[in-house]
Amino acid sequence: MKNLYKLFSIIILIITSNSYSFAAEKVEYLKTDWSFKGLFGKFDRASLQRGYQVYTEVCASCHSMKYLSYRNLAEPGGPEFSEAQAKAIAASFEVTDGPNSDGEMFTRPGKLSDKFVMPYDNVKAAQAANGGAYPPDMSVLVKARGGGVDYIYSLLQGYEEAPSNVSLDDGVYYNKYMYGNKIRMAAPLSDGLVEYGDGTNATVEQMSKDVTTFLMWSAEPHLESRHKMGFKAIVYLIILTVLVYFSMKRIWSRVESEV
Amino acid sequence: MSDHDYRPKSKVGQWFNDRLPLLTLANHLTDYPTPKNLNYWWTFGGILTFCLITQIVTGLTLAMHYIAHADMAFESVEHIMRDVNYGWLIRYIHANGASMFFLAVYIHIFRSLFYGSYKAPREIIWIIGIIIYLLMMAAAFMGYVLPWGQMSFWGATVITNLFSAIPLVGEGIVTWLWGGYSVDNPTLTRFFTLHYLIPFLILGLVVLHIWALHVPGNNNPVGIDVKKPSKDTVPFHPYIVIKDGFALLMFMIVFAFFVFYAPNILGHADNYIEANPMVTPAHIVPEWYLLPFYAILRSVPDKLLGVVAMLSAILILAVLPWLDTSKIRSAVFRPLYKQFYWILVADVLILGYVGAMPAEGLYLLIARVATAYYFLHFLVILPVLGFKEKTLPVPLSITEPVLGGPLNLAAARNKESKIE
Numbered sequence: 025m026k027n028l029y030k031l032f033s034i035i036i037l038i039i040t041s042n043s044y045s046f047a048a049e050k051v052e053y054l055k056t057d058w059s060f061k062g063l064f065g066k067f068d069r070a071s072l073q074r075g076y077q078v079y080t081e082v083c084a085s086c087h088s089m090k091y092l093s094y095r096n097l098a099e100p101g102g103p104e105f106s107e108a109q110a111k112a113i114a115a116s117f118e119v120t121d122g123p124n125s126d127g128e129m130f131t132r133p134g135k136l137s138d139k140f141v142m143p144y145d146n147v148k149a150a151q152a153a154n155g156g157a158y159p160p161d162m163s164v165l166v167k168a169r170g171g172g173v174d175y176i177y178s179l180l181q182g183y184e185e186a187p188s189n190v191s192l193d194d195g196v197y198y199n200k201y202m203y204g205n206k207i208r209m210a211a212p213l214s215d216g217l218v219e220y221g222d223g224t225n226a227t228v229e230q231m232s233k234d235v236t237t238f239l240m241w242s243a244e245p246h247l248e249s250r251h252k253m254g255f256k257a258i259v260y261l262i263i264l265t266v267l268v269y270f271s272m273k274r275i276w277s278r279v280e281s282e283v
Numbered sequence: 284m285s286d287h288d289y290r291p292k293s294k295v296g297q298w299f300n301d302r303l304p305l306l307t308l309a310n311h312l313t314d315y316p317t318p319k320n321l322n323y324w325w326t327f328g329g330i331l332t333f334c335l336i337t338q339i340v341t342g343l344t345l346a347m348h349y350i351a352h353a354d355m356a357f358e359s360v361e362h363i364m365r366d367v368n369y370g371w372l373i374r375y376i377h378a379n380g381a382s383m384f385f386l387a388v389y390i391h392i393f394r395s396l397f398y399g400s401y402k403a404p405r406e407i408i409w410i411i412g413i414i415i416y417l418l419m420m421a422a423a424f425m426g427y428v429l430p431w432g433q434m435s436f437w438g439a440t441v442i443t444n445l446f447s448a449i450p451l452v453g454e455g456i457v458t459w460l461w462g463g464y465s466v467d468n469p470t471l472t473r474f475f476t477l478h479y480l481i482p483f484l485i486l487g488l489v490v491l492h493i494w495a496l497h498v499p500g501n502n503n504p505v506g507i508d509v510k511k512p513s514k515d516t517v518p519f520h521p522y523i524v525i526k527d528g529f530a531l532l533m534f535m536i537v538f539a540f541f542v543f544y545a546p547n548i549l550g551h552a553d554n555y556i557e558a559n560p561m562v563t564p565a566h567i568v569p570e571w572y573l574l575p576f577y578a579i580l581r582s583v584p585d586k587l588l589g590v591v592a593m594l595s596a597i598l599i600l601a602v603l604p605w606l607d608t609s610k611i612r613s614a615v616f617r618p619l620y621k622q623f624y625w626i627l628v629a630d631v632l633i634l635g636y637v638g639a640m641p642a643e644g645l646y647l648l649i650a651r652v653a654t655a656y657y658f659l660h661f662l663v664i665l666p667v668l669g670f671k672e673k674t675l676p677v678p679l680s681i682t683e684p685v686l687g688g689p690l691n692l693a694a695a696r697n698k699e700s701k702i703e
Contacts, residue, residue: 063544091361160556163361167547168555203565243555246364246371253372254543261539265532272525279319279517 051201053174054181056233060240063255066248067241072103074220075238078231080113081218083162086154086209088142091163092242095136101248102241110136117141155195157208164243166236173236175201180232183211311497316516317523318503320681324394325501326530327387333531334384335489339482341377349429351475353468356431357557375546381423382549383538385572388416392600397624399612400502406604408495413601415488420573420597422481425474427570432554437567439466439474445580448587465560505681506613515681566641574638575631579657581642582650592654599661606661608669616675620668627660 059068076097079089094114097105105113114134119141122129134141143159144150151158160168169175178201186198192206199207213228220226241247289310291300300306348367350359363370392412395401401409424442428435443460447453462469500511509515517523541549549571553564569577579596583589599606614621634653640646 091358091365096365164555168552170552172552244371250371250375250543250546254539257539257543258536261532261536265529265536268525268529268532272529275521275525279522 053171053178053201055174056177058173058237058240060237060247063251065251067101068237069104070222070224071234071237072241073105074222074224074231075234075236075241076103076105077220078213078218078235079162079238082212082231083235084140085143086150086159087162088144088150088159089140089162089242090142091161092140093136094134094138094140096245098136099245102245103238107136114138155208159209162239162242166239167243171201173240176239177232177236179207180213180235181228313518313520314512315497315519316500316512317519318501318509318515318681319517319522320503320505320515321501321523321526322504323526323530324390324397325503326527327391327394329527330387330531330534331384331391332489333534334380334387335482335485338377338380338384339486341373341380342479342482344373345377346479349475351429351472353431353471353558356429356471360430372542375542379538379541379546379549381426382541382570382572383534384419385423387534388419389572392416393628396627397614397621398502398504399506399607399609399614401604402607402612403604404499405496405502408492409604410601411488411492411495413597415485415492416600417597418481418485418488422478422485423570423572425478425481427554428471428474429478430554431471431558433556433558433562433564434551434554434567436466436558436560437564438569439470441567442569443470445586445590448590450587467560502612503681504613504615505678506611506615507677507680509681513680568639571635571639574636575634576638578634578638578650579654581638582647582654596654596657599658603661603665607665609672609674610669611674611677613677616677617668617672618675619672623660623664623668627657630656630660 059066059071079087094110094117097103097113098107098110114136117134117138118131119134119138120129120131124130144153147158166173166176171178179199182199182201184198184200186192186205190198190205192198196206196208197210198205213231215227218226218231224230244250289307291297291306296306345363348359348363348370350356360374363374365371367373395409395412424438428439443457443466446460447457449456458464460470461467462473500509503509512518551568568574576593576596580589580593583592609617609620611617614624630653633649634657637646637650637653642650
């Protein structure tokens, strides 16, 4: 048994270290307490709602979120806006629908079942508007970056003056957390950029945390139920394992007494 | 096979069993005499069966919602993750299940290497196992392509391009595999088809694997032939069933931890970026379980020879029963082999590590040394060891050491082959 544990831990170590295999290239990310980490991790509801506000007022002018629907905003485990609030949010967007019976496309206010309206019609339009760079879709962004939430959180706060030995082209900015340090997105946040309804002070740090929390939820909308179910499943398995262990001892005691 | 003189008690049972002896089979599986000194390394066969069934069941469910089309595959996976009831759970079990499957199969293979389970009369079991392992790698590789993320696309490009190393017909074969001039929709649809097919081939081979096992019976930590049934054996049910069950539950706890608390840690972040033929990722790395072979591939400067080396590294295992010339099965009684065994384990782990690193500088040098040693182990050390090694005396039966056999054997048994 001892050997088994040893091998298990070695293998798991090797496997997990693999995902950090390029650690040498990384800088230390800024750390903050994420409420959704850990065995019982849950989203901070108020932070998610503020994060949505930052997304929709700041990010959404360039970044799409095409896998989310307005109904998600009212679903359990998310920002949990009331249904009326979510409907109002949806209705504030113009959605292209159709064709109608005359064969014409038309616009109407958004409904809960609509996907988030995209800022650009297509990738080419997005590139044309952003100097050739495509602002990535944000639906699963935190899972698509090696450093995850810490990376996004740091990046938003990582803008600084370029060191004298780095020359930047027009429309390129210096960010100490970006891979290669050059980023085509201007610093998106500044203190007081949005006005939070709940009176929270909208510092860059606060907005970064809120919007990153929101992005975590958008990438893992079922995170809360996953954590809840995981805890139950593992407790169940441990109890069953203990019971089976004693049954096994009992059954095998017949053999040992025979020998 | 043990007793064929089994007769069901009921009239109906007899009538049925005379026409299709399923009850005889069930009786055989329950009574199957198993060496009683099997340790926990022997529980991985059952664990692997569980893994296969889990992958098939979750895979079938995913296939009901997945769309194998280059424009829709990525989106359909997100649809599964968001809108399908418990879709996230099914997908995370399937994705992490692949890793768990390989974790278990590597332990299973290395158990076989330690206790000499591949030796006569179990060569066919071993060879079928190697074929299963090859099919597993094919299935896992194609499965990784299906979400159509960046690593899917570029992994598929790199691996299929290996065939272009074949002289004369290579390029043609690659075009044929792709169904076009690059990895694209036709590649995705055929990979999906094959990914769906292979598990059932594996299932068939598993039946043969177990059938072939039930002819000579299990090897055991002492590595000697046991009389069956005898004092050295216990019936499969309930003794082995409960023990396998216990080990399986322990395994499931680890499995559950990954699924619920670290579902993406074994995957690559780039695979959450939709495939884009115009953008190459900074590092293209395969899944962790293919890394040792990836390291061997890259350690050879010539493309064709690299592919040959990688394939030989796997196929060499198939002839292992004839490369290992020692008559003694278990490493417990082979003091020298035991040391070389652990060096090989370390060697493969090192290969896995450098496989994840850029192929340059020190990493490349280490990869080359480790590759050379891998082949040295199988082609030189094992054949020579069989003639040179002084093995320890082997007990006559499993019970012998307990009943007062030589002292060193009792010690060896206590250390290596604990029974509950």
